[in-house]
Structure formats: structure tokens, C-alpha cells
Amino acid sequence: MRAVLVGIWGKENPKEASKESIKELRELLKALGGHALGYLLQRKEEPDRRFYLGAGKLEELKAVVKGTKADAVVFDDFLSPAQLSNLERELRVKVLDRTDLVLEIFTRRAKSKEAKLQVELARLMHELPRLQGKGKSLSRLGGGLGARGPGEQETEIRRRLIKKRIHRIKQELEEIKRRRREQRKRRERPRHGEELLKVAIVGYTNAGKSTLMKALTKKDVFTADMPFATLDTRTSARTLAPGLRLLFTDTVGFIRKLPPELIESFKATLEEVSEADVILHVVDLSEEGWLDAVETVKGILKELSADEKPVVYALNKADRLVETEEEAKALPHPAFVGGRAVTVSAVKRWGLDRLLEEVVKAGREARRA
Ligand SMILES: Nc1nc2c(ncn2[C@@H]2O[C@H](COP(=O)(O)OP(=O)(O)OP(=O)(O)O)[C@@H](O)[C@H]2O)c(=O)[nH]1
Ligand SMILES: [Mg+2]
Structure with missing residues (x-):
């Protein structure tokens, strides 16, 4: 992955802190074998609801992506499902946020059964709201106004599967937690x-x-x-x-x-x-x-x-x-x-x-x- 990194700064979030955070994002990417080509910071108090960046900066980003032949853009923040799908459409490369990187590292590093279950749970909880965003945009392509397109049906099935799996993992984790407590009690008996x-x-x-x-x-x-x-x-x-x-x-x-x-x-x-x-x-x-x-x-x-x-x-x-x-x-x-x-x-x-x-x-x- 050859990626451009993107962040914003403002009163609440001074430039120095944003830069520090971008530096860390670079480390996260490196841990996944990726390479940061450079970064783009915009002064902006609140992220734009649709594109995270302002319109002018988005054009600049597009040019940077093209010029560097990047195959991904990583945002140093949480992207909403709408921002994610809008940005993917505009930039035409893989769009990721900080959470995606952290979750991917956790996935690769998880060894024990407990860690694996916990990471899977986090991933599913992260995917669920994004799925809804995707379903909507797909159905807009598929069906007419107000109709349930094929995309939406697929999304609904996936959504139900995820919810079931989340329920199941939570049960398993409860069981693990119970066993840990017993273990702890034994260990901690003075x-x-x-x-x-x-x-x-x-x-x-x-x-x-x-x-x-x-x-x-x-x-x-x-x-x-x-x-x-x-x-x-x-x-x-x-x-x-x-x-x-x-x-x-x-x-x-x-x-x-x-x-x-x-x-x-x-x-x-x-x-x-x-x-x-x-x-x-x-x-x-x-x-x-x-x-x-x-x-x-x-x-x-x-x-x-x-x-x-x-x-x-x-x-x-x-x-x-x-x-x-x-x-x-x-x-x-x-x-x-x-x-x-x-x-x-x-x-x-x-x-x-x-x-x-x-x-x-x-x-x-x-x-x-
Ligand atoms: N120079 C120096 N390096 C240290 C010291 N303590 C830890 N390190 C190094 O810092 C790196 C991280 O150390 P870890 O002990 O794995 O850090 P950690 O806090 O457990 O990190 P995570 O488990 O990844 O959250 C390793 O390369 C260590 O060798 C220290 O006192 N001096
Ligand atoms: Mg450690």
C-alpha cells in the first residue's frame, strides 16, 4: 500500500498535535507493511460532513493522489459511512481511516482465542454502521426511487448475519470472562x-x-x-x-x-x-x-x-x-x-x-x- 495521509487541525486540535498524530499514523501504516508518500493537513475546525475536507482541499488531494500514483488515502480520524463512500467515489482509490489500520494490526497480532474473539467483535461493530451506508448507495443504483434494490437486500442479509455473530461472540467472551475470574480468584487467594x-x-x-x-x-x-x-x-x-x-x-x-x-x-x-x-x-x-x-x-x-x-x-x-x-x-x-x-x-x-x-x-x- 502506497498511501497519502490526511488530517485536520484547529483550535481544539493544535497543529503540533495533529502532526504528532500523523507521525503515529505513519507508524501504524508501516506496521502493516505500507508506505506513506506524504501527508496533507487542512485547517478546519469541524470535518466536512460529506467529504471530511473542504471542496478546494479535496481537489488538491485528488491531484496529489494522481501525481504520486498513490493507491490509498488514509484519514487520521473516524470517517462516517457517508464520508467513506463519498470519498471512495471521488478519489477512486482505497479509502481507509485510523480505525481501519488499528483494527488490521490487532487482527494480525491476535494470537490467543480471547484476543481473536475480541478483535473480531470490534471489527464487526465497526462494519455494521458502514454497511448501512453502502446499502443505500447500492440501492440507488439498482432500483428506482423508494424501491428496495438488490443491493439493499444483500446488505440486509449481511447485517443479520453480523448481528447473530456479534451475539454469539459476546456469549463466548462472557464464558471466557467467567473462567478468568475463577483463575484470578485462585491466584489471588493470599x-x-x-x-x-x-x-x-x-x-x-x-x-x-x-x-x-x-x-x-x-x-x-x-x-x-x-x-x-x-x-x-x-x-x-x-x-x-x-x-x-x-x-x-x-x-x-x-x-x-x-x-x-x-x-x-x-x-x-x-x-x-x-x-x-x-x-x-x-x-x-x-x-x-x-x-x-x-x-x-x-x-x-x-x-x-x-x-x-x-x-x-x-x-x-x-x-x-x-x-x-x-x-x-x-x-x-x-x-x-x-x-x-x-x-x-x-x-x-x-x-x-x-x-x-x-x-x-x-x-x-x-x-x-
Ligand atoms: N532505550 C530503551 N528502550 C526501551 C526501554 N524500555 C523498552 N524499550 C524498547 O521499547 C520498545 C517497546 O517495548 P515494549 O516493552 O514491547 O513496549 P510495550 O509498552 O509493551 O508496547 P505494546 O505492547 O506494543 O503496547 C522495545 O523495542 C523495547 O526494547 C528502555 O528503558 N530504554
Ligand atoms: Mg507490550
């Missing part, structure tokens, strides 16, 4: 006189969550320099001192404009987050947009009803900013994190003891409250 703290490792995708989990527990989880390397939650224990056990859970990464269908579908997997005593929020300090990333993660924690839990920030990848652990220790903390932050390097194992100390303190305080 041994006699033992203190047990449940820690959910969360953060933006590629922040280093799995690497940190590995460094803290020696569990061999998969890590990689790409978005959404982890789709399954993994839990691993670490006994810190006699009578003090920490249970760490590594989770799927978050991203800007994460499709709501995905959050909804991954609720079974993310239950571990809502059940945790402490949230360990991993931040990639070496990324330019890390402050925005923190806000994105906070927003999603809220949706998971986990925003009231005590948080410890692991400000990660410090080795990319400074040379030594001493220097890392001296780095100033951003104001918003309060006292509960430790600058670390999961790769170099800097700051891990202090991080564990903070986690235990946060957990104990929450227990007492």
Missing part, C-alpha cells in the same frame, strides 16, 4: 498472613510496559519496537519480602483516538485493570508527544472506571536522555505526577527498586484509606 498487591501495568503503546514487566518479574513476555506488540494480558508474581507478594499484569497498549469498539471489545482482557490495587503507568520519556500520551491513557483509564486508583508513574527510557543512573535520578519530574513518579530504564534496570518501593507505598495507602 497465603496465610501474606500481603498481596495487584499491580496493573498500563500505558501508551510501545512505552515499554512488557519490558518493564520482564525486568520486574523475569517472566519472559514478548517485547518489540512496534505498536501493539502485546494484545493479551499476562500476570506474573514477584515476592518482594517474606509475606509480601506483588502480582503484575501486563496489558494491551493504548493510543490516541483508540476506536471505541476496541475498548468495548477488550473489556474482558482489561478487567485486570479495574481490579488492580495500584496502576503502574509507564511513560516513554524519549517520545516528543509523551505528555499527550499521558492524557490519552488517563482518558482511557476513566472509561475503564480505574481513574480513582492510586497511580505510580514509571518515567521510562531515561537511558535515551542521559548517560548514567545518577543523572537519571536527578532529572526533574513533571509537575502533574506529584510525588508518585520514578525515572527508570527498563532496559538498563535503572530505578527499579525505588519504583517497587513507591508501588508498595501507594498500595498500602490505598488499603488504609
Whole structure:
């Protein structure tokens, strides 16, 4: 896929943030083996209802597509079913949005049965409203005014199939959720006189969550320099001192404009987050947009009803900013994190003891409250 990327910016969404988001879209495309030829940004407070872009910019885009011989255009936003079919008609190349890319990556990466079901559910929920848009445009070609064309009938059949499948997947996920709960209960039964703290490792995708989990527990989880390397939650224990056990859970990464269908579908997997005593929020300090990333993660924690839990920030990848652990220790903390932050390097194992100390303190305080 050779694609042109498209986005808008405005008061609510400053140009710098839009550019950062486009940069990320490029990474998502790359993860799928695609190539971004360039991007087009328009200043526009609200996307156009019909074409997302304004009429003049759309003409410009057409010329760019032609000139670069692109075979796809990717919009850095959600496209409505109407926008999608209008744009496909106008541009005559494949039209995708950010959600399509994220869903495709999830589809390719899903390994476990649970992850596969969750991704399929998200895809179907994403397809359903778009189908209606397609049915209408097809029937306009097929039948006369008000008549039900062949296109519409086909769409109706597909719609019913999808709804049935969604129902079935939801049932299966309920069953998986039930089994997970039992498993969790067994795992979390404290041994006699033992203190047990449940820690959910969360953060933006590629922040280093799995690497940190590995460094803290020696569990061999998969890590990689790409978005959404982890789709399954993994839990691993670490006994810190006699009578003090920490249970760490590594989770799927978050991203800007994460499709709501995905959050909804991954609720079974993310239950571990809502059940945790402490949230360990991993931040990639070496990324330019890390402050925005923190806000994105906070927003999603809220949706998971986990925003009231005590948080410890692991400000990660410090080795990319400074040379030594001493220097890392001296780095100033951003104001918003309060006292509960430790600058670390999961790769170099800097700051891990202090991080564990903070986690235990946060957990104990929450227990007492
Ligand atoms: N330099 C440096 N690289 C790191 C550090 N921690 C993680 N990385 C690298 O960052 C990349 C992403 O690490 P992961 O642990 O897979 O990140 P993640 O947050 O689990 O990502 P997803 O599961 O994809 O959401 C890998 O290439 C890691 O080697 C660190 O402290 N320093
Ligand atoms: Mg991971």
C-alpha cells in the first residue's frame, strides 16, 4: 500500500498535535507493511460532513493522489459511512481511516482465542454502521426511487448475519470472562498472613510496559519496537519480602483516538485493570508527544472506571536522555505526577527498586484509606 495521509487541525486540535498524530499514523501504516508518500493537513475546525475536507482541499488531494500514483488515502480520524463512500467515489482509490489500520494490526497480532474473539467483535461493530451506508448507495443504483434494490437486500442479509455473530461472540467472551475470574480468584487467594498487591501495568503503546514487566518479574513476555506488540494480558508474581507478594499484569497498549469498539471489545482482557490495587503507568520519556500520551491513557483509564486508583508513574527510557543512573535520578519530574513518579530504564534496570518501593507505598495507602 502506497498511501497519502490526511488530517485536520484547529483550535481544539493544535497543529503540533495533529502532526504528532500523523507521525503515529505513519507508524501504524508501516506496521502493516505500507508506505506513506506524504501527508496533507487542512485547517478546519469541524470535518466536512460529506467529504471530511473542504471542496478546494479535496481537489488538491485528488491531484496529489494522481501525481504520486498513490493507491490509498488514509484519514487520521473516524470517517462516517457517508464520508467513506463519498470519498471512495471521488478519489477512486482505497479509502481507509485510523480505525481501519488499528483494527488490521490487532487482527494480525491476535494470537490467543480471547484476543481473536475480541478483535473480531470490534471489527464487526465497526462494519455494521458502514454497511448501512453502502446499502443505500447500492440501492440507488439498482432500483428506482423508494424501491428496495438488490443491493439493499444483500446488505440486509449481511447485517443479520453480523448481528447473530456479534451475539454469539459476546456469549463466548462472557464464558471466557467467567473462567478468568475463577483463575484470578485462585491466584489471588493470599497465603496465610501474606500481603498481596495487584499491580496493573498500563500505558501508551510501545512505552515499554512488557519490558518493564520482564525486568520486574523475569517472566519472559514478548517485547518489540512496534505498536501493539502485546494484545493479551499476562500476570506474573514477584515476592518482594517474606509475606509480601506483588502480582503484575501486563496489558494491551493504548493510543490516541483508540476506536471505541476496541475498548468495548477488550473489556474482558482489561478487567485486570479495574481490579488492580495500584496502576503502574509507564511513560516513554524519549517520545516528543509523551505528555499527550499521558492524557490519552488517563482518558482511557476513566472509561475503564480505574481513574480513582492510586497511580505510580514509571518515567521510562531515561537511558535515551542521559548517560548514567545518577543523572537519571536527578532529572526533574513533571509537575502533574506529584510525588508518585520514578525515572527508570527498563532496559538498563535503572530505578527499579525505588519504583517497587513507591508501588508498595501507594498500595498500602490505598488499603488504609
Ligand atoms: N532505550 C530503551 N528502550 C526501551 C526501554 N524500555 C523498552 N524499550 C524498547 O521499547 C520498545 C517497546 O517495548 P515494549 O516493552 O514491547 O513496549 P510495550 O509498552 O509493551 O508496547 P505494546 O505492547 O506494543 O503496547 C522495545 O523495542 C523495547 O526494547 C528502555 O528503558 N530504554
Ligand atoms: Mg507490550
